[in-house]
Amino acid sequence: MKRITSIYQIISKRVLIGIILLNVSNLSAQLSGSYTIGTGGDYTTIQSAVTALTSSGVSAPVTFNILSGVYTERVVIPEISGASATNTITIQSQAMSADSVTWAGFNQNWSSNYILRFNGADHIITKHLTFQGPASYYNRKIDLTGVVDSVKVDSCNFRNTSNYTAGLGRAVYASGSAITGFHMTNCDIQYGQGIIISSNPDMSDVQFINNTINHVTTGIQLDELQDSLNIIRGNQFTNITNHCINISDNTGQIIIEDNHIYAPDASIGIYINAGNTSGSAAHRSKVINNLITAEDVGIYFNNLNYYDIYHNTVNVRDSYALQNYQYGTYLRLKNNIFSTEANQAAIYFQYTVTGLTSDYNNLYTPY
Numbered sequence: 001m002k003r004i005t006s007i008y009q010i011i012s013k014r015v016l017i018g019i020i021l022l023n024v025s026n027l028s029a030q031l032s033g034s035y036t037i038g039t040g041g042d043y044t045t046i047q048s049a050v051t052a053l054t055s056s057g058v059s060a061p062v063t064f065n066i067l068s069g070v071y072t073e074r075v076v077i078p079e080i081s082g083a084s085a086t087n088t089i090t091i092q093s094q095a096m097s098a099d100s101v102t103w104a105g106f107n108q109n110w111s112s113n114y115i116l117r118f119n120g121a122d123h124i125i126t127k128h129l130t131f132q133g134p135a136s137y138y139n140r141k142i143d144l145t146g147v148v149d150s151v152k153v154d155s156c157n158f159r160n161t162s163n164y165t166a167g168l169g170r171a172v173y174a175s176g177s178a179i180t181g182f183h184m185t186n187c188d189i190q191y192g193q194g195i196i197i198s199s200n201p202d203m204s205d206v207q208f209i210n211n212t213i214n215h216v217t218t219g220i221q222l223d224e225l226q227d228s229l230n231i232i233r234g235n236q237f238t239n240i241t242n243h244c245i246n247i248s249d250n251t252g253q254i255i256i257e258d259n260h261i262y263a264p265d266a267s268i269g270i271y272i273n274a275g276n277t278s279g280s281a282a283h284r285s286k287v288i289n290n291l292i293t294a295e296d297v298g299i300y301f302n303n304l305n306y307y308d309i310y311h312n313t314v315n316v317r318d319s320y321a322l323q324n325y326q327y328g329t330y331l332r333l334k335n336n337i338f339s340t341e342a343n344q345a346a347i348y349f350q351y352t353v354t355g356l357t358s359d360y361n362n363l364y365t366p367y
Contacts, residue, residue, distance in 0.1 A: 038067025057081030
């Protein structure tokens with residue numbers, strides 16, 4: 001009887017040792033450092049790299065360098081274990097050039113019309129890639145779902161196969177996601193739609209800096225911004241037909257500055273609908289030093305509170321250079337040039353704005 005007990009004890013110990021070794025093996029399998037993706041690399045496809053990333057997690061910063069070529073894949077990146085502000089995950093072309101790697105989509109149905117989906121992903125950087133839309137009209141290059149935090153897209157190209165100009169094929173899309181810290185810099189978007197993001201709860205700390213957006217219906221459209229610093233700066237918009245910048249239901253602080261908008265067919269250059277709860281004396285929003293050419297309205301405001309509108313140059317053909325619809329409080333207009341070629345006023349306030357300051361502005365109209 002004692003011998004049987006001893007055998008059981010030996011077996012139990014061996015099982016326990018096996019479990020410990022297995023856990024140690026799993027810990028050591030966490031990814032860290034640099035890996036290559038492509039023929040002859042550590043992973044042959046982007047999906048196989050993401051599969052390893054998802055199953056193993058990370059223990060240090062990780063970089064995936066994609067070898068030059070075309071990769072036709074649909075990939076979902078979820079929340080990754082171990083990812084943090086220190087342990088970031090970077091996916092980039094090895095050549096550090098967006099022209100060297102094309103990440104292409106293929107014909108999709110309505111529920112999977114994306115190339116890359118961040119589904120609750122955090123602390124991920126994509127750099128120097130070209131996202132190529134499929135032949136289907138409705139497609140999304142990057143799709144944001146779930147709770148997304150600290151995702152950055154840098155120096156990437158966004159293209160549509162058939163160069164749709166009717167607003168089909170979005171560069172970045174989100175609807176109802178919870179988004180914090182989404183930053184997009186130095187990207188080039190051509191044809192289709194631009195950036196269409198709606199967040200629930202309200203998004204915060206979103207930044208779009210030094211991007212080029214051309215031949216799209218709407219350039220940047222953000223719905224539901226909360227009270228944190230959000231920035232749209234240094235972007236160039238050309239050949240836009242609808243709104244170049246559209247901010248809806250904004251209750252937070254935003255800076256829109258140094259953007260160059262040349263869109264003589266655009267209905268509105270900059271549109272901001274802030275709601276009665278937006279802004280505060282301590283956190284004033286700013287629309288500064290933008291150069292705008294549009295067809296109808298250059299800058300359109302609705303219910304803005306605590307905004308500074310400084311040093312903008314606005315020229316339109318058919319309507320108001322600046323139009324304020326509904327009410328507003330504590331707006332400051334200084335050192336702007338507002339010009340219209342239409343036979344009407346250069347600036348128009350439909351209702352009373354409490355605390356309006358307007359100084360040193362140049363107005364031109366043939367009216």
